[in-house]
Amino acid sequence: MQIQDLPYADPGKPDVRSGSRFLLWLGRRQLGGQVRCLLWGLLLQLGIAGLPLGVGLAVQAVVDRDGGRLGLGIGLLVAFGLAIAAGDTMVHRVAVTNWITAAARVQQLLSRKTAELGSVLTRRVAAGEVVAVSTSDVEKIGWFVEAVSRFASAAVALVLVCVGLVLYQPDLGLVVALAVPVLALAALPLLPRATRRADEQREKAGRATELASDTVAGLRVLRGIGGEELFLDRYRAASQEVRRTAVRSARMWALIAAIQVLLPGLLLLGVVVHGARLALDGRIGVGELVTVYGAVALTHHPLRAFEEIAMAYSFSRPSAKRAARVLALSRTATPTPEAAREVPGGDLYDPVTGVLAPAGRFTAVVCGDPDAAGRLADRLGGHPAEADEGHSSVLLGGVPLDELPLDTARSAVLVQDKDPVLLSGTLAELLDVPSSGAVTAAGALEAAQCRDVLEALAQASVDTGGDPMRTRITERGRSLSGGQRQRLALARSLVTDPAVLVLDEPTSAVDSHTEARVAAGVKRLRAGRTTVVLASSPLLLDLADRVVLVDGGTAVAVGTHRELLAGEPRYRAVVTRETDEELARGAGGPAEPAQGPKEKLPEEESPGEESLEEELQDELEGESA
Numbered sequence: 001m002q003i004q005d006l007p008y009a010d011p012g013k014p015d016v017r018s019g020s021r022f023l024l025w026l027g028r029r030q031l032g033g034q035v036r037c038l039l040w041g042l043l044l045q046l047g048i049a050g051l052p053l054g055v056g057l058a059v060q061a062v063v064d065r066d067g068g069r070l071g072l073g074i075g076l077l078v079a080f081g082l083a084i085a086a087g088d089t090m091v092h093r094v095a096v097t098n099w100i101t102a103a104a105r106v107q108q109l110l111s112r113k114t115a116e117l118g119s120v121l122t123r124r125v126a127a128g129e130v131v132a133v134s135t136s137d138v139e140k141i142g143w144f145v146e147a148v149s150r151f152a153s154a155a156v157a158l159v160l161v162c163v164g165l166v167l168y169q170p171d172l173g174l175v176v177a178l179a180v181p182v183l184a185l186a187a188l189p190l191l192p193r194a195t196r197r198a199d200e201q202r203e204k205a206g207r208a209t210e211l212a213s214d215t216v217a218g219l220r221v222l223r224g225i226g227g228e229e230l231f232l233d234r235y236r237a238a239s240q241e242v243r244r245t246a247v248r249s250a251r252m253w254a255l256i257a258a259i260q261v262l263l264p265g266l267l268l269l270g271v272v273v274h275g276a277r278l279a280l281d282g283r284i285g286v287g288e289l290v291t292v293y294g295a296v297a298l299t300h301h302p303l304r305a306f307e308e309i310a311m312a313y314s315f316s317r318p319s320a321k322r323a324a325r326v327l328a329l330s331r332t333a334t335p336t337p338e339a340a341r342e343v344p345g346g347d348l349y350d351p352v353t354g355v356l357a358p359a360g361r362f363t364a365v366v367c368g369d370p371d372a373a374g375r376l377a378d379r380l381g382g383h384p385a386e387a388d389e390g391h392s393s394v395l396l397g398g399v400p401l402d403e404l405p406l407d408t409a410r411s412a413v414l415v416q417d418k419d420p421v422l423l424s425g426t427l428a429e430l431l432d433v434p435s436s437g438a439v440t441a442a443g444a445l446e447a448a449q450c451r452d453v454l455e456a457l458a459q460a461s462v463d464t465g466g467d468p469m470r471t472r473i474t475e476r477g478r479s480l481s482g483g484q485r486q487r488l489a490l491a492r493s494l495v496t497d498p499a500v501l502v503l504d505e506p507t508s509a510v511d512s513h514t515e516a517r518v519a520a521g522v523k524r525l526r527a528g529r530t531t532v533v534l535a536s537s538p539l540l541l542d543l544a545d546r547v548v549l550v551d552g553g554t555a556v557a558v559g560t561h562r563e564l565l566a567g568e569p570r571y572r573a574v575v576t577r578e579t580d581e582e583l584a585r586g587a588g589g590p591a592e593p594a595q596g597p598k599e600k601l602p603e604e605e606s607p608g609e610e611s612l613e614e615e616l617q618d619e620l621e622g623e624s625a
Contacts, residue, residue: 003100011108016328019321026102026145026320033098034149040094041153044087045302049161050080052294060287091153095146103142106323110134113327116406118383118415124329132206133326137319144309144316151309154302158184161295169284172275172292176267180299183263184306187256194256195314197249202318204245208238253311260307264300271296343412343499344404346397348530350379354555355548357500357532359397362523364544364561365534368551368574370505373534374417376550377504380532381415396500414498418505420489422477427457428469430488436497439525441469444494447521448487449514453480482509487518494522500530507537519543536574549574 015025027034058073060066110133114121121130162180165173212235275289348357353376357363367373380394382401393400401409411434422430431441445454457468460479477485486509493501506522507515519540522531533540541547541561549557549564549571557568564571 003097006101006104007108008105011105011112014109014324014327016324019317019319019324022320022324022327023141023144023316026105026141027148029105030098030102030145033094033101034145034152037091037094037098037146037149038153038156040087040090041150042087042156043083044091045153045157046160047080047083047087048298048301049157049164049295050083051077052291052298054080055294056287056289056291058287059290060285063286091150095150098146098149099142102145103138106138106141107134109327110138110323113329117329118381118410121326121329125326126210129206129322130326133319133322137322140312140316140319141323144312144320147305147309147312151305154305155184158299158302161299165292165295169288169292171278171283172271172289175271175274176292176296176299179267179270180303183260183267183299183303186263187259187307187310190252190256190259191310191314194249194252194310195317197245197252198314199318201242201245201249204238204242208235208242211235211238256307256310260303261300264296264303268293268296343408344397344399345499347395348380348413348500348532349395350376351392351395352379353550353553355380355550356555356558357530358546359530360528361545362526362531362543363533364541364547365532366536366541366547366549366571366574367534368570370418372550372553374504377415377417377502377534380500380502381413382409383415411498413500413502414493414496415502416489416493416504416506418508420486420492422473422480422485422488424473424475426470426472427488430473431492431495433492433496435495439495439497441491441495443525444491447494447518447525448491449510449517449521450484450487450491453484453488456480456484483511483514486510487514490518490522494525497529500532501526502532502534504534506533507535507540512539515539538575541575547571 012025012029015021054073054076056073057076058070061069061073110130114130117124158180162173162177165176167173211231271293275284275292278284279286279289345359347359349355355365355376357380365373365376367376382394382404393402395401396404396412401413404412428441431444445451454468457471457473458466460471473479473488477488480488486506490503490506493503503522507518510518515537516539520543522533523543533544535541538561544561547559547561547564548555549568551570557564557571559568561575565575
């Protein structure tokens with residue numbers, strides 16, 4: 001595989017039983033490149049090892065005043081020089097190709113897994129870990145894969161040099177042959193400690209990165225409650241801890257590097273002293289001494305490969321372990337070969353909770369626990385949490401969703417979670433998603449009540465002639481308010497026009513008046529299509545054809561909003577935010593009249609930020625105490 005042939009048509013099915021097995025599988029998939037790098041590496045290493053032979057012949061020829069042997073020595077030097085030039089050039093070329101193609105294979109595997117799992121991936125694995133695996137870990141894995149072949153060529157070259165020296169000059173060659181294995185393995189006892197320190201440093205760095213990300217994400221709230229210094233002190237302490245562990249790790253690797261320099265130097269010194277005595281006794285010639293000396297001096301080059309492979313493995317093993325853990329995640333069931341590729345029609349039913357969404361109806365689901373609502377949304381989309389694995393899959397028209405091919409399941413059910421992400425690009429690019437074509441971008445934007453968003457984008461579009469569709473949206477929509485981002489994400493989901501649309505709190509960041517218009521627009525646009533909304537807002541619930549109350553992980557009541565409000569205390573407690581005392585009084589007397597829609601926060605604020613502010617304030621008060 002050459003770089004120009006990327007991406008792979010099929011990156012393969014990896015062995016994810018462990019990090020070491022994953023590295024072994026990856027090396028086998030790169031076998032052709034590994035063999036080429038090994039051969040070119042042998043040419044390079046043997047060319048370097050052969051230089052002392054040419055020098056020794058030339059020196060001895062000068063001593064003996066032999067012009068023919070002098071010419072032979074010079075010819076050997078020229079030949080070995082050409083071999084080094086060709087080998088070094090091609091080793092670099094092939095090694096870089098192996099590195100890039102191995103990294104590309106891992107990235108393709110991760111991309112395929114991300115597409116397979118969707119948003120549920122970040123529920124099973126921390127988002128920071130996914131980012132680390134797809135960036136720095138990929139580079140470390142590629143480094144080890146390409147270093148293996150160079151290490152193999154260096155090891156073979158060392159064996160050949162030792163054998164050649166024993167045959168060329170047994171007295172000195174035997175000393176070198178016995179000492180080289182000791183030099184190659186001298187740092188081996190230090191590797192476990194070096195690896196542990198490197199792992200500790202990466203763990204500390206990961207924690208510091210997570211703390212920095214959390215601080216940046218909640219910066220506005222921190223400023224509002226005066227918590228900037230508190231979190232700054234925490235990050236400063238975490239950063240210093242990373243520095244200390246990095247220094248400890250660097251000291252160990254510096255010790256290993258020093259051993260790789262010190263021991264070959266001692267060997268070289270011993271060879272010179274012993275060789276000089278042999279030369280004085282007349283047992284070896286000057287040329288032979290120069291040859292052995294040069295060969296021993298140049299063994300430092302292949303010995304460095306032992307240090308590099310040890311370092312590459314210690315750094316890539318944890319990275320491969322993380323990559324294998326992500327790649328081992330899977331859907332709860334494997335699609336059967338005979339699974340239908342047509343989108344099944346009918347009701348959407350979850351056998352775990354008992355939630356039923358009739359086909360073509362607008363169904364609302366009320367959960368007292370927001371986390372439970374998020375897990376239910378994932379289940380309805382065919383992405384159950386790990387705790388739900390082993391249970392029956394969600395059924396669409398009686399067909400298990402997990403047994404459908406991935407592309408069919410994705411086109412059948414679309415889930416928009418409570419924190420949708422807007423990718424950077426123009427508004428037209430944002431809404432350019434796979435769809436049925438039945439819903440236009442203009443219709444989706446109107447239903448999601450995005451008129452003010454279009455006006456804001458038009459004013460910001462200096463270079464596009466006031467066309468909001470050509471205006472660029474910054475990364476994650478940071479230039480927009482929370483309510484504007486939420487409505488644009490809703491418009492994107494509406495454009496897709498799936499057979500079943502599942503929305504988790506789609507209006508939590510908008511005011512009550514906008515929420516009422518959004519609810520009416522969604523119901524109008526989705527008429528005749530199956531829509532499931534997980535929410536507790538009376539404005540949304542009142543427009544639903546059917547409301548399901550989920551309590552304790554099970555559907556406990558079904559009806560319209562007004563019916564449940566009048567006859568189901570648990571439903572009334574969730575929707576109207578009644579306290580336990582009010583609920584107890586209501587249970588003993590006639591049902592209280594339905595409360596009006598609760599006043600919501602402005603668009604610039606969101607309930608999630610308010611709760612975060614309360615948590616941070618409590619934490620600050622606790623630390624002050």
